[in-house]
Amino acid sequence: AQTVTQSQPEMSVQEAETVTLSCTYDTSENNYYLFWYKQPPSRQMILVIRQEAYKQQNATENRFSVNFQKAAKSFSLKISDSQLGDTAMYFCAFLRPNTDKLIFGTGTRLQVFP
């Protein structure tokens, strides 16, 4: 069974600094999708970034980038130039092939302080 593990329950970073959130997963599949979702205090789930497993190039979206290590089954999120609005819960998610079901990690609560 696929599992997603986020080993950092809480992280904090100073504004303008860089922070990396960790995520590992377990699967026997070769083709799949990985996502990072942000859930701010409003609790609206927001897609931050996605990565297709067949792509070797790491995905980037403005200040957000991932370090995708397929062999190690690792999918970390790097947030550069952290902003106060980045304060949120971050969930790593794995899209199980052929089921369209997302498997979420337990989440990392990120606090950005001035």
Add this chain to the structure above:
Amino acid sequence: GAVVSQHPSWVICKSGTSVKIECRSLDFQATTMFWYRQFPKQSLMLMATSNEGSKATYEQGVEKDKFLINHASLTLSTLTVTSAHPEDSSFYICSPFQAGDYEQYFGPGTRLTVT
């Protein structure tokens, strides 16, 4: 991104009553609808999956008679919590999905408080 609405955003009900939560995909057709439940400071837990016009498939441990899901159209799905109890108090999130797409969208959620 896709626009998804949920109604109500917050509901308080008395124990033993039923509550209906609506989820609408406003600008695309949702062939599949996922319903999640989220307890405070926890992750999203998938409750059930429904395809338009079909019966929902429930995850292990989720009572299908308590959480009734209807997906009558490609833009509307409802979750009815029947005979609600305080332990049903939670945050419920819908997630419509369009066949052929790999991205899921999420509604803003509904906070249910059962007194």
